[in-house]
Amino acid sequence: MARERDVRVRRVYEQPSPDDGQRLLVDRLWPRGLSKDAAHVDEWIKAVAPSDELRRWYGHDPERFAAFRSRYADELRDPERAAALAHLDAAAKRGTITLLTATKDVARSQAAVLADLLRADAAGAAEEDRPGDPACWLKRVCPACGSLADADPPTTCPHCHDAIPVP
Numbered sequence: 001m002a003r004e005r006d007v008r009v010r011r012v013y014e015q016p017s018p019d020d021g022q023r024l025l026v027d028r029l030w031p032r033g034l035s036k037d038a039a040h041v042d043e044w045i046k047a048v049a050p051s052d053e054l055r056r057w058y059g060h061d062p063e064r065f066a067a068f069r070s071r072y073a074d075e076l077r078d079p080e081r082a083a084a085l086a087h088l089d090a091a092a093k094r095g096t097i098t099l100l101t102a103t104k105d106v107a108r109s110q111a112a113v114l115a116d117l118l119r120a121d122a123a124g125a126a127e128e129d130r131p132g133d134p135a136c137w138l139k140r141v142c143p144a145c146g147s148l149a150d151a152d153p154p155t156t157c158p159h160c161h162d163a164i165p166v167p
Contacts, residue, residue: 005092007115009107012100016040021096024088026111028052031102041100048084050075050110065108069146072113085114092118113146120148140164 008020012031016023025031025041028049050058050072058068076085091097097118103109120140140149142157142164149158156163 005119006096007092007118008096008098009109009111009115010098010100011104011106012039012041012102019096020098022091022094023098023100024091025100026088026114027101027103028055029102034102039100045084045087047080048076048088048110048114060103060105060108062105062108066146068108069113070141070143072110073117073141073146076117085117088114089118089121116148 006021010020012025012027012034023040023042025039025044026048028046030036030044031039049055050068054068054071054075057071058064075081088097088099099111099115101109101111103111106112139153140151141147142149142160142162147157147159149156149164
């Protein structure tokens with residue numbers, strides 16, 4: 001059985017903690033007013049960030065978060081983003097990672113979506129029976145509300161109870 005992953009989400013502007021593990025910036029744009037030295041970022045993974053179009057559409061509107069989650073999960077199937085997600089997955093397997101974002105509401109950010117996906121991957125499959133590429137568990141994302149289903153393949157969303165279509 002796969003061990004639970006320690007994937008954390010924090011604002012890049014917060015003081016680093018010794019418990020952060022590897023600090024990974026997952027924004028497309030460098031945070032305003034923050035020098036690279038002050039950021040204490042181990043790696044900047046721009047490729048995993050949502051597209052500019054999706055980011056602008058979302059605008060951090062809490063009412064759009066469920067739809068953002070679903071649209072972002074679709075974007076993560078893109079080969080470049082899937083490779084970046086696989087890189088995050090590998091880092092999470094090695095130890096604690098902290099996903100950093102400049103967003104004020106980290107609970108409704110792409111970093112939070114990524115953390116949920118990375119944790120769900122660890123909880124959902126053992127190493128020897130994990131199918132396909134790292135993005136294969138995105139089929140568990142409910143298109144209506146963006147929640148992650150526990151079952152594989154899922155049939156209904158555990159949150160909103162809508163049907164989850166089988167790809």
